[in-house]
Amino acid sequence: MLTVLSYCSFGQGTESFSNSNVGTVNAYTNFSWTGDNGLSWSVTNARSDEGSGSSVATGMNGDYIIYRDLTGILTCNNIPNGCGTISFKYARAFAGSPSVALFINGMQYGITTSSTNTAAAVFSTIVNVAGTFKLEIRQMSSGTGSRIAIDDIAWTSFNATPCAEPTEQPTGLVLNTTPTSVTGSFTTIPSPTTVENYLVVRSTSATLSALPVDGTSYTVGQVIGGGNGTVVAVGSDPAFTDNVSPSTQYYYFVFAMNDVDCGGAPNYNQVAPLTGTATTPALPTCTTPASAPTALNLTAANTSISGSFTAAANTNRYLTVISTTATLSASLVDGTTYTVGQAFGGGTVVAFGTATTFSISGLTANTPYYIFVFAANAECTGAPFYNATALSGTITTTNNSTGIPVGFYTAADGQTCQTLKTTLKNIASANYTQLTYTPGVWQAYQFTDIRRNDANTADIIWDIYSDNPTGPEPYTFTYQTNQCGTYTGEGSCYNREHSTPKSWFADAYPMYTDVHHLYPTDGYVNNVRNNFPYGEVTNIARQSLNGSKLGTGTNFGYSGTVFEPINEYKGDVARTSLYMATRYEDEIIANNWSANGTANALFLSPSDEPDAAKRRLQIYDAWYLQTVFKWIGQDPVSQKEIDRNNAIYYQSGQGNRNPYVDHPEYAAMVFQCTGVLPVTITEFTGAKYNESVLLKWFATYETSFRSFEIERSTDAISFNKIGEVNGRNLANYTFNDRNLPKGSIVYYRLKMIDIDGNFKYSSIVSIKLDNNFSNALIYPNPTADHLNVKLLDALTENSVLTILDISGRNLQQQQVAKGQLNIPVDVKNLPSGRYFIKISNNGTVINQSFVVIK
Template identity: 30%
Template sequence: DFISVPDAPEALDATEVTATSFRANWMPVAGAASYKLDVYSLNVESDFEDLIISEYIEGSSNNKALEIYNGTGATVNLADYALQLFSNGATSPSHNINLSGSLSHGDVYVMAHSSAHADILAVADYLNAYAISFNGNDALAIYNTNTSQYVDIFGVIGDDPGTAWTAEAAYSTMDRTLLRKPEIHSGIIQNPGGTGASAFSTLATEWNMYDTDTFTDLGEHSISRSSISYVAGYRNLDVGNVNSFVVQGLEPNTDYYYVLRAVNNNGHSENSNVIEVFTGVISAPTIQARQIEAAITGNTISLAWTPGNGAGRIVVMNTQNYFNTPADGSDPVANPIYSGSGQQVIYNGATQIIEDAPFNGVVVEGLQPNTGYHFRVFEYNGFAANTMYLSSTATGNPALFTTLSGSFSGYYEDIDGYGATLKAELHELLRVTHATQYSYDALWTQLNYTDEDPDNSNNIIQIYTGWSIPKSSNGGGVTQWNREHTWSKSHGDFGEGRPAGTDLHHMRPCDATVNSAKGNKDFDEGGTLYVDASPYPGFSGNTGNYSTTSTWEPRDEDKGDVARMIMYMALRYEGTDTSYDLEIVDYTNTAPDNEPYYGKLSTLLAWHDQDPPDAWELRRNQRIAERQGNRNPFVDHPEFAYMLWTPYPLGATGVSANSFTATWAEPLVGHAYILQVATDSLFSTFVPGYEEYNAGDSSALTIGGLAPGTSYYYRLRTVLQNGFSMFSPAYMVSTVSAQPQATTASISIENSSVRLEITAIPGLSAYRIYASDTPDGAYSDVSAEGTFDDTGWNCTVGDHPKRFYRVYGAWE
């Protein structure tokens, strides 16, 4: 069937209007494939800078004319200008007409073919049978001979478009009358780039088009005293096939306007009606964030809070319960790795949407065990220089949390270490707490509970598709669900028996045909999109999964879940209570003969890092623990993956003004370690030589050539067989200041001897003693009057029965 250009949509009033955004709305149009949106403000214009071409007539026979408009506010001497004609793609003028006379402000100068229609001749100021004989493929330009600059160009000089330049909605420079839009107040002074019929890029946006031989408006030109200023990013923006769109990044207290065009393969409609929107004045929010909550380890705190009514918020932490009120108009950069002291912004942003659910939280790293940290949230509206903060407190805001004396508690309280040690401890914990082992038939009942849809208790949610289907729709039918072994049972040949073949942590409901397509493939990225031929009614067959002959890439929402299930299996089954020892390897096609391997490690680690546990996965882990007894440690503590498979930073030793030795734990596998050292926690500026430093398989490295009194960050990743692990968490090290540093000392006096027992400053090699006879007097260096030993300084009282001392450490 023939599909025509769609009708113009009807724009509706904006909703959700704030000081910096609004939602544009419109009625859908039949036959539209998408919509294009313009958002703009109107600027009250002063006079034009120069002449413009205001009308172009390329009609039948010799009906050709060009109108020039003067909106400069003053009379113009036309002798300073020439009209140039560029025929058939010429780069130099085919005709050059030097103008003469004068043109008053607000008046037009009409140039026409001498044999044009009488209505054209009646308003013409200049007639020429040769120069004014242009066709639709000829460019025209007004040239200022004093400045040697173009003041307006029609078409594209040097481009032959064929018969005419064209644009959407049947725009053409052949057999058309074109009038400059009233809001256009300046000419095209730079020749447009590009070639071909579409190269005249402003044809549709700056000109109104009329039928052949339309002369009605020739001889006069109407202008608007306001010109359009498009909002950046919102000119001819394709917003897709929707009927509303949120426009953001606007200025407060400003009038904006929007129009739309419906689009399909045949072109676009005329503009819709214009909708005016006024953005309000930005004011501070009125409801502060509240109820800051935390999940705590020895060196991290995972915060969550209930937001107020601001557009965004910053979260500030400190080791003291003291917070400066943020300055209006400020937009601080957040860094969730704490520097160790003082106020620090750890979060700056709006509510996040993760897997279609709102999330307000941040994970703070770099903390010390058994240490109290204070947190406060400030709501704000606006952005950048327009930001307005709410300074009040609220219930549970601010909040104090103390890190644990050890890294873990509860179920994991006896767990510590890294690499092989950590793996052994976690394996033993998972094994001894795996209290209930189900039969394969019992899984029908158990999966109904563990994978129940939180929004519909009659349904389960399937792995790989996310489809919510009835619990009762299970079995082998093409639209039914069955029991998926995420770690395929052929990888180790454990079948459907206890414990691995029925372990709830990797057993998932799955569409029967999707399960068959996944088969026993390893996990990796790439392949062909898998479209299911028999989706459950109401769902699309586009699953978002990709497949090759040997690999399966799940949809993004399942990638982290899959990684954590596979990592759990590799910890739980070590051959201690089974005949199989499951291991993750960094290659694919891992089990041609039922080997107990699964791949691909580097990909799975990346998925774990990119897709952290969400509320659904946490709920499922808890429900499995209720039924089976053990837990998935990677869901509870995602950091275990870093502690097992990355060279985990242990700290720095030998810290001096110019160097430190970075140390790390040995991971489970790896041929070498890549070390990065940077001057910022975002790792955007590296210490020379340490952007991708190959540290071999060592567990420590001394980094030299550093600046005194400077914070540095280091992190590592493992070189695997066919890729890399994710990077470890970053560790911050501050080099010692080269300036003298004050320290304390205890003083003891015996007879005529004085001893200062000095409190050592880590990394310093020398101390200086300064003394004065009065507490507020001038202090002089008296170090040479006594002698230093390993822990202090000794001298005699001498002629100073009363003396005050100060002790400084300094590098020598």
């Protein structure tokens, strides 16, 4: 068993499961116990014994817990003092291939990891969450045969600077009521302030019997301290909606709180909170609306229709139906609620609510549609009541071209460098219409960022922070229905993310509402990203359910905190960054964006580059520009980007285009002139085919570059030139070595030579010359933290990749699936040395070696 340590005294917490044998033996149920340090633990779909025989997990310390299926979750609520790092042992119990993931306050940290045998392995990751937190270890594989064993959880406290007590409160609380709701808004504390979030509490008493407690995080619906106050909203949004009862007086209390990047969070200002009161009216008797709404205005695109109308007097709801026929074959029935997507009278219900606008997507181009809008009254006895006469109209969806207009970029022909950049700025600025933030940007998303779900049964928001390109999404958002609002964790709602944070341009227009850089993203993950620049993360502090990460890494010399989207969208945000650097080059230089907020992390400042002309061309620090070009090379323009670019131009009302989506080559033609983008080899691989070795490499943009010399060695020490390839600004190059030396291994590297004679070397790749090793490539090799195994033939069965040291010890394993060709492998925890990879595939053993250099 683990020695019990007091995390209060030593900054560490543990759970050894010594008190967990309170459940059912040989059966699965839910149970709880008091664990180490007096913390309360619970587990679902679990058994309290450790099994027997071959099912017993090895390498555990005494008692441990076993749970199964997707319903199996190990939980500990309200752990104090924050979490710095955390580790635990895990292993397969019985049979199956269970996988496990760590969640802190509903957010995943680290990766989902699998276990294929009963030998214990250790999961460890950085968390760095301050204040009281909720810990969950979830079993991520479905099926009762997927059973995971967990033992020896240990975590350190997060030693952040203690949260300061806020000294101010928000002001200007405004409350509006209906019989069943109270909507409120307030004015946040102006900058400079450390306050980023607020707690809104509702009570039926003018005085709260319990105040929020410092260090305690609250969620919507939670009663504070067993008192008379219920949490209505938590977050940075100064607006909230509260569903309540008729004929009741309510009191609202708004507390400022410090809870970002500080210890002991949250710290509340409990003194003199902002207060207000409102009384909801009684439910009236339902009456039929006297008239229909008026002034229907319809706008059609190729596959969507949006509309607006003027509200009817004494009416609080509207039902909208779309049909391909001019009349509906059914009548509305009072007291019946019709839901969106429901068939009605030969049409389909597309909206029911208070809004006087609507949008409909997923339609057929060049098709006439008929729209019917009925007035209704709800929030009354016997609701809803309908006016039987509809406001109606018809419109035909368009069949317009959606590509680049002819001659759109003619003015850019033959240009490069700053001349081309300024021309592209002028093109992107022409015919630009500034949208409103509300409702303009919200409404633009119906055209720019909606897609069908994986089952092709509904339209969903295309959120780059929750989308899973290779499998089911962890959750989805419906346009308008899931618009933020207050969020309490991932999946709560979507909001409008400025990919170039608004603080970097001081909330100024037109940048504030430019849809090219405003993406609809999960509100909670958007808040996690905060105002950090994009970059690659090697030390994960936070990770979303789709794998987006917050943390630090080595980004061309920048070691600060960055946010990394998944690979599918790295090129998207990179090309958006180039758009911002071009469209707003005048504003960036004139207003010195580098002086705003945290923008100095990536924008050139006058002290970085005193020459304003050079600063205007480059805009970004070298590290960020190099990251951008790495990403646009790895993630070329996708159909999603093309469609979004067209939608912004043709449908959103903004009316301009991102030139780097239309013409990706413009990126190099402009920014290679900065001199900070030397030739970079993004991938260098080789493979033996018959009696020759084919080398392939991918190069980024070549400035003042002459040639690649191909060098070969049989000992990885002495290299000789065997060929040369001239630089021609190609995306990829190849060289075929047909005169192979004798020996079992041959090594290659590239010598990259500039016009002035300066040169540098690529990484070294090694190729096995005998047939036993020619069916797999490993790169980069040598490596420091990760490598890729590329199989020449797909695996014919599920297998296990094993890493062994030179003495044959098994150091690391991971599952590989049938049909897999490319296998990423994380080796950052291995010390310097030579290692071997082994994969068994249908009787054939694939062996290959690699070297780790730290």
